[in-house]
Amino acid sequence: MKCVIIDDEKTARLTLSKLCERVGDIEVLAEFENPADALTFLAENQIDLLFLDIHMPELKGSEFVKSVSELPDVVMTTTDPSFALEAFQYNVVDYLVKPISLGRFLKTMEKVKAKKTEAPKSEEETSIFVNINSRLVKLNFDEVQIIEAKGDYVQIKTEDKKYTVHNTLKKIEEKLPVSKFLKVHRSYIINLDKIVDIEDNSILIAEEIIPVSRANREVLLNRLNML
Structure with a gap:
């Protein structure tokens, strides 16, 4: 920006x-x-x-x-x-x-x-199509857990699969609903609904530990519904 x-x-x-x-x-x-x-x-x-x-x-x-x-x-x-x-x-x-x-x-x-x-449409999108080996695969946002940057590629992890896409984390972030996803680190975007545990500067999602940058930790805590 x-x-x-x-x-x-x-x-x-x-x-x-x-x-x-x-x-x-x-x-x-x-x-x-x-x-x-x-x-x-x-x-x-x-x-x-x-x-x-x-x-x-x-x-x-x-x-x-x-x-x-x-x-x-x-x-x-x-x-x-x-x-x-x-x-x-x-x-x-x-x-x-x-x-x-x-x-x-x-x-x-x-x-x-x-x-x-924010989308100009009255209703928020619930899915996205990604290009996987010349095939367009539909991914429901509710199924996506973690999106990780890996060099020139991005790995999208769902509940049961991993998809590798030739794209940038920034471009994918622009397509995601801001109400559901948050970039917590320069290499990671997470689905807020999939968080299991937060400790110090890390998040647990589906038994995987995700780092959280210091700058994004406060943003994350502000987005969560906490008692």
């Missing part, structure tokens, strides 16, 4: 840049102190996400949003929680209150990813 940061505070830009780096799948293409300087860059480059400060001396974030005809998904940042309602008036994905914590940042990124992967 490619993003741009616009904030007049250097420390705020640095914090967001480090958080993006920590999550791992967000590339910061550019940072701008003055929003006016970002206009040309946004017009000439394909951006997935914009982090935008609400209040800046040269041009307010709200005014910037109004001035740009085509914007990527926007996450507004502010030092004052009372401006949250103002942020949502401009149809942004979410807002972040400074100082920004890792946990809050991860929740925002889940919203961004959910928005990008």
